[in-house]
Amino acid sequence: MLSALLLCGEDATVRTVTRVFKDLGVDVDACVDQKNAIRKMTAKKFDAIVADDEIHGATHTLEAALDLPLCRKSVRIILAGEPDSVGLAFQRGTQIVLYKPLSAERVRHGLRAVRNLMAQERRGGFKRVRVEIQAKLSYGKFSGRPITVEDLSDSGAAIRSEHQLPTSARLGFECLLPNSREAIKAKAEVVWQDTRGGVGIRFLDMPAQSRKRLVDWLTSQISPDQTPEPDQAPIKSAAKAGA
Numbered sequence: 001m002l003s004a005l006l007l008c009g010e011d012a013t014v015r016t017v018t019r020v021f022k023d024l025g026v027d028v029d030a031c032v033d034q035k036n037a038i039r040k041m042t043a044k045k046f047d048a049i050v051a052d053d054e055i056h057g058a059t060h061t062l063e064a065a066l067d068l069p070l071c072r073k074s075v076r077i078i079l080a081g082e083p084d085s086v087g088l089a090f091q092r093g094t095q096i097v098l099y100k101p102l103s104a105e106r107v108r109h110g111l112r113a114v115r116n117l118m119a120q121e122r123r124g125g126f127k128r129v130r131v132e133i134q135a136k137l138s139y140g141k142f143s144g145r146p147i148t149v150e151d152l153s154d155s156g157a158a159i160r161s162e163h164q165l166p167t168s169a170r171l172g173f174e175c176l177l178p179n180s181r182e183a184i185k186a187k188a189e190v191v192w193q194d195t196r197g198g199v200g201i202r203f204l205d206m207p208a209q210s211r212k213r214l215v216d217w218l219t220s221q222i223s224p225d226q227t228p229e230p231d232q233a234p235i236k237s238a239a240k241a242g243a
Contacts, residue, residue: 003044005074006030007037007061008052013079013102017050020107037061038068045070050077062094080167097193099167109156109202110192128153129221131178138172139165149175154215156188156202165190165199173201177217184210 004021008014009032018028026047031037034057041049041064049065051058062078065071081100098110133149137159151158157173165171171188186206193199206214 002026002047004028004048004050005037005040005046006050007034007055007058008032008050008079009055010052013052016102016104016107017079020104020111023108024111034058034061038064041065041068041071041074043070046074048075048077050079052079053081059094095194099191106191106202110200128158129218133175133178135159135173135175137161137165138174139169144174150198152214152218154203154211154218156191156200159199159201160197161199162197165193167193170204171201173203177213180213180217182209182213184214186210 002025004026006014006017006021006028008017008030014030018030021028029040029044029046031040032055034055037049037051038061040046041061049062049071051061053059055061058078062076065074065076075096076094077096077098078094079100079102080097096110098107128151131149131152133152135147135149136144137147138144142163145161145163148160149157150160157175167190169189171190173186173188174183176183184206186203188201188203191200191202
């Protein structure tokens with residue numbers, strides 16, 4: 001069974017993360033201080049290490065994993081409450097950032113980003129479809145910034161962006177699906193970011209017509225004779241949203 005180490009002192013967060021991990025088939029070992037976490041990492045291999053940035057030494061713990069034989073390949077995740085701490089976290093060995101406030105749905109959506117790294121694939125609802133589609137994001141004073149959608153489901157998407165995205169603002173998402181004439185539109189939020197420009201977004205609000213087009217398209221992609229293999233090339237589209 002896959003396993004994760006959770007460094008966190010907040011009971012509600014421990015319960016939420018533990019419940020989601022168990023739903024994904026991952027066993028969780030929780031501790032509340034850096035010294036105990038490093039002791040556990042030295043003695044046992046963990047597939048993922050999750051640290052709450054409110055714990056003293058959280059980012060140092062993730063950094064230390066890189067030098068421990070049993071955990072140097074562990075997926076390293078920080079639970080971040082302050083956007084200003086994200087840059088430092090990335091510098092110290094973090095691969096994935098999950099933003100607070102946390103909820104079971106938000107954590108579940110974020111942890112799907114590391115499912116392949118943890119050799120675990122437990123999906124609810126529609127399976128996610130690998131794609132390579134040009135799309136647009138609007139937020140704040142920026143309108144129609146180009147992004148690439150790499151992974152798409154009915155609840156959100158994994159995208160690639162050349163710009164750092166705000167962690168608290170609502171995003172306007174617009175995407176033209178392959179072989180479609182009308183773009184789907186949705187309000188979304190950032191739930192994770194990685195060190196290579198990858199971003200996970202969760203759809204918060206989507207007009208009924210957009211949702212129908214998305215669901216119909218996803219259904220056509222995941223029918224029994226069309227389900228893509230893990231190493232299959234992504235579905236590509238050169239069309240731009242709103243073109």
